[in-house]
Amino acid sequence: xxxxxxxxxxxxxxxxxxxxxxxxxxxxxxxxxxxxxxxxxxxxxxxxxxxxxxxxxxxxxxxxxxxxxxxxxxxxxxxxxxxxxxxxxxxxxxxxxxxxxxxxxxxxxxxxxxxxxxxxxxxxxxxxxxxxxxxxxxxxxxxxxxxxxxxxxxxxxxxxxxxxxxxxxxxxxxxxxxxxxxxxxxxxxxxxxxxxxxxxxxxxxxxxxxxxxxxxxxxxxxxxxxxxxxxxxxxxxxxxxxxxxxxxxxxxxxxxxxxxxxxxxxxxxxxxxxxxxxxxxxxxxxxxxxxxxxxxxxxxxxxxxxxxxxxxxxxxxxxxxxxxxxxxxxxxxxxxxxxxxxxxxxxxxxxxxxxxxxxxxxxxxxxxxxxxxxxxxxxxxxxxxxxxxxxxxxxxxxxxxxxxxxxxxxxxxxxxxxxxxxxxxxxxxxxx
Amino acid sequence: xxxxxxxxxxxxxxxxxxxxxxxxxxxxxxxxxxxxxxxxxxxxxxxxxxxxxxxxxxxxxxxxxxxxxxxxxxxxxxxxxxxxxxxxxxxxxxxxxxxxxxxxxxxxxxxxxxxxxxxxxxxxxxxxxxxxxxxxxxxxxxxxxxxxxxxxxxxxxxxxxxxxxxxxxxxxxxxxxxxxxxxxxxxxxxxxxxxxxxxxxxxxxxxxxxxxxxxxxxxxxxxxxxxxxxxxxxxxxxxxxxxxxxxxxxxxxxxxxxxxxxxxxxxxx
Numbered sequence: 001x002x003x004x005x006x007x008x009x010x011x012x013x014x015x016x017x018x019x020x021x022x023x024x025x026x027x028x029x030x031x032x033x034x035x036x037x038x039x040x041x042x043x044x045x046x047x048x049x050x051x052x053x054x055x056x057x058x059x060x061x062x063x064x065x066x067x068x069x070x071x072x073x074x075x076x077x078x079x080x081x082x083x084x085x086x087x088x089x090x091x092x093x094x095x096x097x098x099x100x101x102x103x104x105x106x107x108x109x110x111x112x113x114x115x116x117x118x119x120x121x122x123x124x125x126x127x128x129x130x131x132x133x134x135x136x137x138x139x140x141x142x143x144x145x146x147x148x149x150x151x152x153x154x155x156x157x158x159x160x161x162x163x164x165x166x167x168x169x170x171x172x173x174x175x176x177x178x179x180x181x182x183x184x185x186x187x188x189x190x191x192x193x194x195x196x197x198x199x200x201x202x203x204x205x206x207x208x209x210x211x212x213x214x215x216x217x218x219x220x221x222x223x224x225x226x227x228x229x230x231x232x233x234x235x236x237x238x239x240x241x242x243x244x245x246x247x248x249x250x251x252x253x254x255x256x257x258x259x260x261x262x263x264x265x266x267x268x269x270x271x272x273x274x275x276x277x278x279x280x281x282x283x284x285x286x287x288x289x290x291x292x293x294x295x296x297x298x299x300x301x302x303x304x305x306x307x308x309x310x311x312x313x314x315x316x317x318x319x320x321x322x323x324x325x326x327x328x329x330x331x332x333x334x335x336x337x338x339x340x341x342x343x344x345x346x347x348x349x350x351x352x353x354x355x356x357x358x359x360x361x362x363x364x365x366x367x368x369x370x371x372x373x374x375x376x377x378x379x380x381x382x383x384x385x386x387x388x389x390x391x392x393x394x395x396x397x398x399x400x401x402x403x404x405x406x407x408x409x410x411x412x413x414x415x416x417x418x419x420x421x422x423x424x425x426x427x428x429x430x431x432x
Numbered sequence: 433x434x435x436x437x438x439x440x441x442x443x444x445x446x447x448x449x450x451x452x453x454x455x456x457x458x459x460x461x462x463x464x465x466x467x468x469x470x471x472x473x474x475x476x477x478x479x480x481x482x483x484x485x486x487x488x489x490x491x492x493x494x495x496x497x498x499x500x501x502x503x504x505x506x507x508x509x510x511x512x513x514x515x516x517x518x519x520x521x522x523x524x525x526x527x528x529x530x531x532x533x534x535x536x537x538x539x540x541x542x543x544x545x546x547x548x549x550x551x552x553x554x555x556x557x558x559x560x561x562x563x564x565x566x567x568x569x570x571x572x573x574x575x576x577x578x579x580x581x582x583x584x585x586x587x588x589x590x591x592x593x594x595x596x597x598x599x600x601x602x603x604x605x606x607x608x609x610x611x612x613x614x615x616x617x618x619x620x621x622x623x624x625x626x627x628x629x630x631x632x633x634x635x636x637x638x639x640x641x642x643x644x645x646x647x648x649x650x651x652x653x654x655x656x657x658x659x660x661x662x663x664x665x666x667x668x669x670x671x672x673x674x675x676x677x678x679x680x681x682x683x684x685x686x687x688x689x690x691x692x693x694x695x696x697x698x699x700x701x
Contacts (some may be wrong), residue, residue, distance in 0.1 A: 016699060025609075072698070075543050079695040091543060099541030102458070104465060109458075116454040117544055 006169060006200050007051040007074060011083035014044040014069055043069045045224045046083070051217075054198040056191065058211035058232060060239045061221035067204045070221065071095060071173050074202070089168025089200070092118070096173070098154045103147035107138065107157050110146055118165045128164045135186070136160035156183055163190055170194065172203040188214055208236050212333040233333030237276050237393055263287055264312055268297035269396050272373070276393035279378070283319050283351065283389040287312040288326075288376040290398055301365045303402035303411055309361040313378050313390075315351040322348050322389065324359040325377045329394070330370065336409055337367075342381065366410045367400045374398060438680070441687050448548050452555060455548070459556040474563045478512075482571070485511055489631070505662050506575050509568070513661060514630035514654045516568055517589075520561040521596050521650055522621045524554055528600045529607030529614040532697060539697045546694050547687070550600035558593065565589075572661065579664030588660055588667060592653045595679035601686030605693045608700055629654055649675050649682075 017038040019025045024037040044066045051057055061067045072078040073085055075093045100117060101110045111132055115125035133142055136156040141149060149157070162170065191201055191214060205211060211218050211232050218235035220228040220242075228238045269289045292298045293306045301307050309326050327338030341348055341359065351357055377391040402411075445452070464470045485508050531553055538544045565585070572578060607613045627644065628651045629637070637645060645651040652675050659665040 072540070077540060077543060078698050093543055096537065096541040099537040100544070102462075104462060105458070113454060113458065116451045117542065119448075119451065121450055 004052050005050050006053050006088045007049075007202070008086045009047055009049045009074070009083070010086075012044060012047040012070075012073060012080050012085060013042070013082040014066075014073060014078065015081045016041045016043055042224050044073070044221075047226050049219065049226065049229070051200060051202065053200055054195060055217060056195055056201045056215045057203070058215035058218045058235075059202070059204045059221065060206075060208065060211060060218060060235065061204075061227075062243065064223075065221040066224040067221055068095070068173055071171055071202070071204060075171060087169065090118075090165075091169045091171060092162040092165050092167035093171040094158055094162050094173065095171070097151065098146070098158055101146050101154070101158070104145055106145055107136070107142040107149070110157070111161055114161045115165065120165060132157075132160045132164045135163070135190075152180060152183070159183075159187060163194070167199065169200045169202065172201070174204055174206070208239065209334045212236055233331070236333050241276060241278050241391075241393070265289060265297055269299060272394050272397060275395050277391065279388040279390040281390065282317040283313055283315045283322055283378050285311055285376055285378050285390045285392055286314050288374070288392065288395055290374060290396065299396065299398040301398065301400050303365055303367065303369065303400055304413070306362065306364050308363075309374065309376070311359045311376050311378070313351070313357040313359065315353055315355050315357070318353050319351050319380060319389065321380055322351055322357070323379045323381065323386070324348065324357075325379065326361055327375045327377075328367070329373045329375065330409065331373065336372070338375075340377075340379075365400060366413070368406050368409055368411055369400050369402050370409075371397060371399050436684055436688050438684055441684065445548065445551060448545055451545075452548050452552055455552040456555040456559070459552060460559050463556070474560050475567065478516075478564050478567050481515070482508060482512060482567075509571055509576060509662060510633065510658060511631050512568055512571070513658050514628070516561065516564040517592060517654045517657060518625055518628060518630050518650060519564060520557050520592065521599070522625065523557040523560065524596050524600050525603060525621050526618050527553055528603035529611075529617050531600075531604045532608045533611075533614075533701070536701050539701055546697060547601075547691055550604045550686075550690065551597065553604075554593070554597045554600050557596070568661070576662060577664070579660070579662075581660040581664050581666055584660045584667060585657065588653065588656050588672070591649065591672070591675045591679035593679075594676070594683040595649050595653075598679065598682030598684070598686035601683075601690040605686075605690040608693070608697050624648075624650070633658075649678055 017028075018041050019028070019038050028037040047070065059067050059070065069078065071093070072095065073080055074087060075091055075095070076085070076087070077095075100114060102113065105113070108129070111129060112122060112125050115121075115128070120128075136142070136153075136159075138149075138153045138156055141153055142157075146154070146157075159172075162172075188210075194201060203210075215232045217229070218232040219226060220235050220239050222242065227242075228235045264287060288309070288311045289297050290299065290301070291308045291310060292301065295308075298307075311324050311326070313322065313324065315322070323340050323342045325338065325340035325342075328336050330336055339361070348357065348359070373394040374396045375391070375393040376395060378389045379386040379391070380389065381387070406412075460471070464473055467473065469476065489507060489511065528550060531549055532539060532546065535546070535549055538549070539546055569582070572582070603613065603617065628648055629645065634642075634645050634651060634655050652671060656667045656672060656675075660667055
């Protein structure tokens, strides 16, 4: 293990024995080899991964995919069935909200206890207390029993304590989702500070945008297998695709490349060769693109200019109620905006086999200068959510330009008023 | 096997001394938190017990028991010696099987050395036991004679402490896998109390049953304690050494068993 690798996981597997009846456990203990009285459940299967110092790593996966088990194994709380985990450095883990906190004791007392568990003695903990109190920002509640806390206060305190213990590795499982937006922003500011100090951060979240905006690397677990790894954007795209697809339509939608003559606007756009396309294929998005105010295809737009997004849909089967949608992402993969005809309360009506449909979304370009990706989709609403007919992720890239830079992703379109307030008399005059 | 090396085991536990101290403090505080008398209950409980004994054994059963007891020592003190020793064992043994269940989130959700939990349990029982022994000392000073051999009491109690610790480790680990133990132990502790010379001297036991008292470390320790604390007789060092060996082995076996099975805890809970 090189000095830069702080977490090294090799051939890691975790199996659980499921006993149908409690008595089977005893029968298993008493039986010498021979018959198995349990069923085996594989929570993790042959995982390999290396995490370097200072890396921020996000883990995604559906419920039950083994994310939490992996974190517990890395923390050393669970014992691997096979393989090994090597960790180089002190871990602070937030695996469950308020785990290890005693409800009867005050926040302050719990801080000391948590410090003790991390082998930080009273004096040192006292030195860190102001920092913890400031970060948690729960005021007088610090001296109230923890049982009186709201879940928001709980997570604030737990997080404040974990980061104050100066860990080499910070492991966070979902806990952050409880905090409010302001607190999350504070946490991520802290993450960036940690990152600069070379602290390794490992977190599990269902909020995919957090991963694209904060992680260097992402891993996707699917039913105990490490299904994808790499840049957050690639992994998230694959994950989105995975969760969108139900078992029966998991196969890639294979459409023949249409002849240019059959297209409305042939070769108007430079399409992304690495587009991520999936769906059942009952309807096809044959073409999609962006158009300026005067109806010309374009991949460069002025900020604050009107523009449209057009989808050209062909039905290969009868589809009862198709939905058209678009989403714009930044190059890291964070979803910035988008809508669907369903969200806008429009019913496109049934579309017979062989029929074609044009959908035009018109809006103003509010995005700040930069590079963006357009994804489009044609779906329908099933009992368990959207069923994709044809989804084309990151189909076209486009650029927004303007006369000047603004911070952030979109133009707030501020109108600004101002006047000089020179003296007190004048200010009083302003008062009604 | 490394876990059977007493030095290494002690070193591992010693590393967590601060945490053990903090947790023990918390357990002791927690026991009385919210009650008006607080830690005062640790004093009142044995005092009430002593009063009851005096009434029941001194005045109701009185005459018959006096005949067998040592003339100069109130019988209540003889029994209290037995009870002080037995309580340390009883308190620990009754709680140990459910100990780890009570700390589930420590086992499953945080990085925590679970092997110190039984030690914390024994430490907090020890705090209560220490109060019992202080009261015993007070009553000896008031109603009997303070012998120089009283100084040997800590030495007599050392095997007791090791034995209780070993039992705590064994029961805590087993209780995770066999939850019935939590129901069995309180009954078993009751039975053992009557099988140990708590309310009677060992000499009162018929010869045919004496062997039962030689294999019970608690019985031996209780008798030794009475010797040095009440009667001013030095202990039987051979016996003491034998009990120390048995207790030390129990502690080591308990620790080894616990550390070997603790890896499975998170899977089972």
